[in-house]
Amino acid sequence: MAAEPQSPGRRPTLALVGATGAVGTVMLSLLDERPDVWGEIRLVASARSAGKTLKVRGEDVVVRALAPEVFDGVDIAMFDVPDEVSAQWAPVAAERGAIAVDNSGAFRMDADVPLVVPEVNADALADRPRGIISNPNCTTLSMIVAVGALHREFGLESLFATSYQAASGAGQAGIDTLYDQLENVGGRRELGQTAGDVRKTIGEDALGPFPAPLALNVVPWAGSLKDGGWSSEELKIRNESRKILGMPALRVSATCVRVPVVTTHAVAVHARFARPVSAKEARAVLTGAPGVAVLDDPANGQFPTPADVVGTDPTWVGRIRQSPDDPHEVALFVCGDNLRKGAALNTLQIAETLVARGLV
Amino acid sequence: MAAEPQSPGRRPTLALVGATGAVGTVMLSLLDERPDVWGEIRLVASARSAGKTLKVRGEDVVVRALAPEVFDGVDIAMFDVPDEVSAQWAPVAAERGAIAVDNSGAFRMDADVPLVVPEVNADALADRPRGIISNPNCTTLSMIVAVGALHREFGLESLFATSYQAASGAGQAGIDTLYDQLENVGGRRELGQTAGDVRKTIGEDALGPFPAPLALNVVPWAGSLKDGGWSSEELKIRNESRKILGMPALRVSATCVRVPVVTTHAVAVHARFARPVSAKEARAVLTGAPGVAVLDDPANGQFPTPADVVGTDPTWVGRIRQSPDDPHEVALFVCGDNLRKGAALNTLQIAETLVARGLV
Structure with a gap:
């Protein structure tokens, strides 16, 4: 799904909201790897992360705090943030004239928001009454x-x-929880023989975001x-x-x-x-x-x-x-x-397809 | 599915073939836990394991080597051995007058061998033209x-x-392989990010009985x-x-x-x-x-x-x-x-049901 810019004279401006998160990090490496169709790439995150410097296409870019003004002049704003942040800010980006491509669950079932996988239903990109396009769930x-x-x-x-x-x-909490649990149970060959052994060894306090032990379990x-x-x-x-x-x-x-x-x-x-x-x-x-x-x-x-x-x-x-x-x-x-096709990659493919089809 | 003996005056003789294996070990603990309907319990294994002493119902029993004579006087012979051993020896046990209850895949699809789960189709136990009953696959x-x-x-x-x-x-090789692999990859938090990292860390020599790495994988x-x-x-x-x-x-x-x-x-x-x-x-x-x-x-x-x-x-x-x-x-x-309902327990339940129904 590589895309060529439609008007080489004016490359579109891309904003990445949630640049410092787990999916945002994958997105930055994808932006380095894939054909570059973008003019300015603006990085946006919560006030807490604002001011940090991240490498984009080999150059330092300072992360800006999420605010209505950061969307001024933006053609496409990609959101890799929690549902409630998208729910509030994707419409703001659209109001300011950007197309919002949202990786949260906030708008997926909204009848006025297309839910797009470019290999499957790219044509749905053309009709987006709210100026928002949703990225499906990773599964x-x-x-x-x-x-x-x-x-x-x-x-x-x-x-x-x-x-x-x-x-x-x-998320990162899921990864950390799995590794922490594996460190507890990994070498204990007596485990797995009696009900509750794995749970007792891991401890109820170390379940993290999961409702039961994940190491040595499903x-x-x-x-x-x-x-x-x-x-x-x-x-x-x-x-x-x-x-x-x-x-x-x-x-x-x-x-x-x-x-x-x-x-x-x-x-x-x-x-x-x-x-x-x-x-x-x-x-x-x-x-x-x-x-x-x-x-x-x-x-x-x-x-x-x-x-x-x-x-x-x-x-x-x-x-x-x-x-x-x-x-x-x-x-x-x-x-x-x-984290790639299930999140960052599909979002970026949507953005690239909008450019390739002249929809920006 | 606890069973009561039909004739308290003569308790049936049980043979356990494969007594020293993984399923045999679970079987011995089940024989300790469940209502005891058995007279003699005879332990049988390969010549390599013969002569070992194992505890059965709290008493020492010497393991005998697999031979036609070990089935003389046996009412029910339970087989927890590889397919080829069952294929050869279950008919021998039947010839000697025992009912063979086989946990291998050797006879499961034989039209003259009932395949029984006591809670589901215990009535099928009555018709066993070859004197053999099969235990289903664990899955x-x-x-x-x-x-x-x-x-x-x-x-x-x-x-x-x-x-x-x-x-x-x-089998035990599967358990050992999983633990060995977990010791290699358990604490390596950088893994899981790049294709093949887990495989490289584990090494192609350490796949054990599985065709791909099992730790941090399916x-x-x-x-x-x-x-x-x-x-x-x-x-x-x-x-x-x-x-x-x-x-x-x-x-x-x-x-x-x-x-x-x-x-x-x-x-x-x-x-x-x-x-x-x-x-x-x-x-x-x-x-x-x-x-x-x-x-x-x-x-x-x-x-x-x-x-x-x-x-x-x-x-x-x-x-x-x-x-x-x-x-x-x-x-x-x-x-x-x-290892229990999927193997030892169901086999033992079949044997107990044969006794309870007076089919021995």
């Missing part, structure tokens, strides 16, 4: 590029998704409790997939589970399509799909794992199988770096 | 008691199962490669569920994934039934089902996790939800100790 993003590619070809009918979500999905919970016992993370996969694919009645059922992995979400996908789909056909479509990398040769131990693909851009797909019971059903194992 | 066993209870009430139509399988499913593979890219473990879930439930055409689709947990397999289940099933109805059925423990109050952080339930007997069920898109579909998160 949705870890699989939707692959699912969208198959949908275009075979017509998606229903989707089962169960996640293997990394600790960094809960935790079937992410987000907050919603109607019917569903977690907010599970409903995000359902509702966001429907919106991105433009299928408001799509059947989606998800179970979200946190696993002791630092970075990269994995998702086991079982999808049913209107047409029969062989594994070979699915593999061919995925191999040709933008943003997808296929790694599917289990005879030689080749399939994506989180630790092997972290730090890379594509949505990795392996374990491509046709159901022996239903020729319309395909199973996949998908991995995507939750 | 099937981790979920089938819960699924079977719902099936009896609501009529199962299709099943999606994705696993979070513990390292001990690959591995979407268990077993051997079968037709269509399916793993043997995934097909076992399908084929064994069909046989245990007596539904040869049941639609089952599974993805099996190894996670860095020592013991207890977890399975995310999405099941469709002939009748609509509310979460409340499913919860009521599961709460009353033998061998099932319900732990389902996410508002208070209550759901089963592997580390919290290891070492316990029941199949633990939480996260019980009705699909918002299909009232016939229920989602569950299930945990079962793969």
Whole structure:
């Protein structure tokens, strides 16, 4: 999704709100790596972080405090901040004339805000009544590029998704908690034999952002409790997939589970399509799909794992199988770096696509 | 499933083949804990382990070497040994007049060998033309008691199962490999940022029985490669569920994934039934089902996790939800100790049920 500027004479101004956070840090390295289509790049953060100096494209840039004036003259403002900060400030950026591209959950289900994955529904960028565009949740993003590619070809009918979500999905606190817990339990070979041993060794005070121990464990919970016992993370996969694919009645059922992995979400996908789909056909479509990398040769131990693909851009797909019971059903194992494609990268791709399509 | 002896005057003789292995060790502690219905308990192992002394019901018992004569006078012989050992020796035990209860994969799909989970299909014990009864695979066993209870009430139509399988499913080598890898990567906070870092730190020589690093990772593979890219473990879930439930055409689709947990397999289940099933109805059925423990109050952080339930007997069920898109579909998160109910416990329950029903 590399983009070329539309008018070389005037490169657009980009603001990065939340420049000092975990996703903001990944964004700065992406801005160094990718084709540079930007004029000024303005860094913005909370008053607490204002005044710091960060390197952007090899040059020192001073971080400015979030205020209405920082959006003056900005073409695109990317927000990597908590929901409540986005809810307050993205409309301010839009009022000042910027297009706000928001990575929080504040606007994703707003009917007047497009929810965009450039490989899947870039056309939705054109219609943005509030001047705001939303970036999907990291778990949705870890699989939707692959699912969208198959949908275009075979017509998606229903989707089962169960996640293997990394600790960094809960931010730096999630990463620190996992490492702290691993230091406690890592060498204790007697653990895992009796109920509660891991919990006692870790201690209830050291659970961090997770509702149960994560080291030597998996935790079937992410987000907050919603109607019917569903977690907010599970409903995000359902509702966001429907919106991105433009299928408001799509059947989606998800179970979200946190696993002791630092970075990269994995998702086991079982999808049913209107047409029969062989594994070979699915593999061919995925191999040709933008943003997808296929790694599917289990005879030689080749399939994506989180630790092997972290730090890379594509949505990795392996374990491509046709159901022996239903020729319309395909199973996949998908991995995507939750801090790159799952957050910073998709946000930047949206911004680049706005430029490439002359929508700025 | 505690059993009372049918004829107090003559208690049956039990042989435990594979007494010195990982599952055999769990079996010995189960024999201490559970109501004692046995006369002589004979311990059998390979010639290498013969002559060792182990405690059974508080008394020293000398391990005998596997030979045809050890089965003379035995009523029930439980086998916790590799497939090829069972394939050779279970028929020998049957010839000598014992009922062989086999925990290997050697006979599970043999039409003349019942595959039994006492809470689900104990009636199948009566018809055993070869004198052999099979114990299901540990992953099937981790979920089938819960699924079977719902099936009896609501009529199962299709099943999606994705696993979070513990390292001990690959035996002691699996446990050792996970701990060794955790010692290498546990404190290295820089890991997880770049593709391949975890693999490089662990080293290709230290993968043990797994095809990729398991520490700080998940591995979407268990077993051997079968037709269509399916793993043997995934097909076992399908084929064994069909046989245990007596539904040869049941639609089952599974993805099996190894996670860095020592013991207890977890399975995310999405099941469709002939009748609509509310979460409340499913919860009521599961709460009353033998061998099932319900732990389902996410508002208070209550759901089963592997580390919290290891070492316990029941199949633990939480996260019980009705699909918002299909009232016939229920989602569950299930945990079962793969060394107890998933192996030793179910084998012993089969033996106890044979006694209780007067089938010995």
